[in-house]
Amino acid sequence: MGLVRTPATRRERQREATYDEIVSVAAQLLADGEDLSLRAVAGRMGMTAPALYRYVANYQQLIDLVAFELDKAATAEWAAAAERFPAEDPAARLSVACARFRQWALARPREFALIFANPIAEEDTERRELLTVSTSGRYLTDLLWQVWGQTKFPYPRLEELHPTVREAVLDPLIPAESGHIPAEERGILWIYMRAWSALYGVVTLESTGHCDPRVIASGQLFRSTMLDWLGVIGLDDQRERLSAILDEELAAD
Amino acid sequence: MGLVRTPATRRERQREATYDEIVSVAAQLLADGEDLSLRAVAGRMGMTAPALYRYVANYQQLIDLVAFELDKAATAEWAAAAERFPAEDPAARLSVACARFRQWALARPREFALIFANPIAEEDTERRELLTVSTSGRYLTDLLWQVWGQTKFPYPRLEELHPTVREAVLDPLIPAESGHIPAEERGILWIYMRAWSALYGVVTLESTGHCDPRVIASGQLFRSTMLDWLGVIGLDDQRERLSAILDEELAAD
DNA sequence: CAGTTTGGTTTACGCCGTTAACGGTAAACG
DNA sequence: CGTTTACCGTTAACGGCGTAAACCAAACTG
Numbered sequence: 001m002g003l004v005r006t007p008a009t010r011r012e013r014q015r016e017a018t019y020d021e022i023v024s025v026a027a028q029l030l031a032d033g034e035d036l037s038l039r040a041v042a043g044r045m046g047m048t049a050p051a052l053y054r055y056v057a058n059y060q061q062l063i064d065l066v067a068f069e070l071d072k073a074a075t076a077e078w079a080a081a082a083e084r085f086p087a088e089d090p091a092a093r094l095s096v097a098c099a100r101f102r103q104w105a106l107a108r109p110r111e112f113a114l115i116f117a118n119p120i121a122e123e124d125t126e127r128r129e130l131l132t133v134s135t136s137g138r139y140l141t142d143l144l145w146q147v148w149g150q151t152k153f154p155y156p157r158l159e160e161l162h163p164t165v166r167e168a169v170l171d172p173l174i175p176a177e178s179g180h181i182p183a184e185e186r187g188i189l190w191i192y193m194r195a196w197s198a199l200y201g202v203v204t205l206e207s208t209g210h211c212d213p214r215v216i217a218s219g220q221l222f223r224s225t226m227l228d229w230l231g232v233i234g235l236d237d238q239r240e241r242l243s244a245i246l247d248e249e250l251a252a253d
Numbered sequence: 254m255g256l257v258r259t260p261a262t263r264r265e266r267q268r269e270a271t272y273d274e275i276v277s278v279a280a281q282l283l284a285d286g287e288d289l290s291l292r293a294v295a296g297r298m299g300m301t302a303p304a305l306y307r308y309v310a311n312y313q314q315l316i317d318l319v320a321f322e323l324d325k326a327a328t329a330e331w332a333a334a335a336e337r338f339p340a341e342d343p344a345a346r347l348s349v350a351c352a353r354f355r356q357w358a359l360a361r362p363r364e365f366a367l368i369f370a371n372p373i374a375e376e377d378t379e380r381r382e383l384l385t386v387s388t389s390g391r392y393l394t395d396l397l398w399q400v401w402g403q404t405k406f407p408y409p410r411l412e413e414l415h416p417t418v419r420e421a422v423l424d425p426l427i428p429a430e431s432g433h434i435p436a437e438e439r440g441i442l443w444i445y446m447r448a449w450s451a452l453y454g455v456v457t458l459e460s461t462g463h464c465d466p467r468v469i470a471s472g473q474l475f476r477s478t479m480l481d482w483l484g485v486i487g488l489d490d491q492r493e494r495l496s497a498i499l500d501e502e503l504a505a506d
Numbered sequence: 507c508a509g510t511t512t513g514g515t516t517t518a519c520g521c522c523g524t525t526a527a528c529g530g531t532a533a534a535c536g
Numbered sequence: 537c538g539t540t541t542a543c544c545g546t547t548a549a550c551g552g553c554g555t556a557a558a559c560c561a562a563a564c565t566g
Binding site for chain 1: 425
């Protein structure tokens with residue numbers, strides 16, 4: 001009975017619940033197209049704004065909290081969609097996940113900006129650490145790792161990497177389930193970073209609207225980028241199949 | 254005497270001057286690390302905030318005005334740096350310009366976000382048109398066009414392009430000195446968009462700090478992306494020379 | 507039961523964008 | 537030339553924001 005993981009004490013459970021409500025109310029606010037403000041969140045919860053300071057230190061922390069949870073929720077969404085392909089087919093899963101990521105970014109530009117375009121200052125180690133545990137990052141890295149397990153695509157050996165980059169992949173501050181990637185194979189993370197920056201470029205460009213709307217509508221910028229990188233990660237022989245999957249996802253909803 | 258281009262009438266000149274002051278004061282504000290607000294701008298100009306409404310319709314328009322001018326100024330900066338190579342060497346100029354663009358984005362993340370990450374809604378045709386005349390976009394497209402003049406790198410024929418994309422490159426809403434690019438060669442604009450999205454991805458990732466600081470410091474993400482795309486635009490035979498140029502620029506200041 | 511911690515309140519401050527009403531002064535006009 | 541008008545600034549005010557301080561009741565703790 002009551003094997004629940006929540007640390008028992010009534011107060012702690014109550015507090016946890018309030019955190020959840022903060023996040024969900026904030027998310028609802030964004031979904032409704034309203035501005036995210038402490039006062040608005042508090043208002044919808046039937047509280048006054050200063051009360052929120054019992055839960056977050058300031059506005060930026062509220063943003064970070066919401067961003068983190070939205071990222072988690074969004075990733076779960078893509079992951080669920082990707083599961084229409086079996087775990088043994090990570091290439092297909094990756095394709096679906098990326099396409100869903102893009103569609104999500106187009107449908108929810110405000111949420112996207114919050115999570116992926118929120119400036120993080122160099123010094124701010126605290127907020128930077130949040131990146132490390134970013135759900136979406138971990139999920140995509142993991143998928144890439146699984147793909148490698150099948151295609152064994154080439155990646156730079158550690159000695160080939162720029163020394164600073166080598167450091168970075170050996171002790172990643174970047175989101176990665178790096179625990180199970182042996183040190184000698186960390187060059188894969190470099191491929192990840194490069195591919196991610198490309199995907200990120202397309203999606204950000206499209207999501208922020210800094211792009212011809214017709215090009216966005218066509219989905220071709222995303223499609224071409226994906227196909228290029230699917231090649232890099234050893235999936236050229238499945239080009240037909242995977243581009244069909246991409247097209248399916250792009251056509252949907 | 255007085256062959257000046259300014260439309261003469263004293264009032265108009267005065268007004269123009271005020272616009273210039275608004276922009277320069279706003280730019281100074283950003284450079285000083287302060288927040289950009291109507292009140293702050295007005296304050297520094299020795300005016301009250303409502304007075305600014307004689308010049309801009311609202312805050313967003315102030316932002317757009319400033320963004321446009323900052324883009325112009327920044328582009329002039331890169332262009333000036335690129336001129337250490339002759340006009341006959343557009344490949345070198347392009348390399349320098351891109352490197353400078355990145356360095357600028359890293360040094361002035363707030364300005365970068367203002368210009369390149371400011372969300373533009375689908376419907377907002379007015380603000381969208383500003384993109385069309387974006388100085389930086391025009392400059393880079395022009396350089397790419399000049400490179401093509403030398404390398405004649407392959408680009409998709411119009412029939413190969415997705416119909417919607419074909420429309421977009423024939424009647425570009427995208428920044429492009431497309432006037433002097435003949436219709437049959439507009440496939441080059443597709444290469445431009447693709448290359449730009451890649452460059453944009455790296456630079457945005459780095460400028461917003463959504464990236465391992467060590468990787469940023471190394472400059473390798475940018476470098477690798479550049480080299481890839483220099484290959485695509487027919488500069489593989491100059492790889493050595495151009496990467497040396499890139500490294501020089503990355504090492505500077 | 508007494509004492510303390512927790513989670514909320516009210517009030518207040520100083521910003522912000524924006525509107526409205528008003529005034530002086532320079533340009534435009536008959 | 538004198539008169540009108542348009543422009544460019546002001547002040548005052550509204551509502552909303554993040555945030556700090558003082559306070560208070562209920563819930564936990566010994």
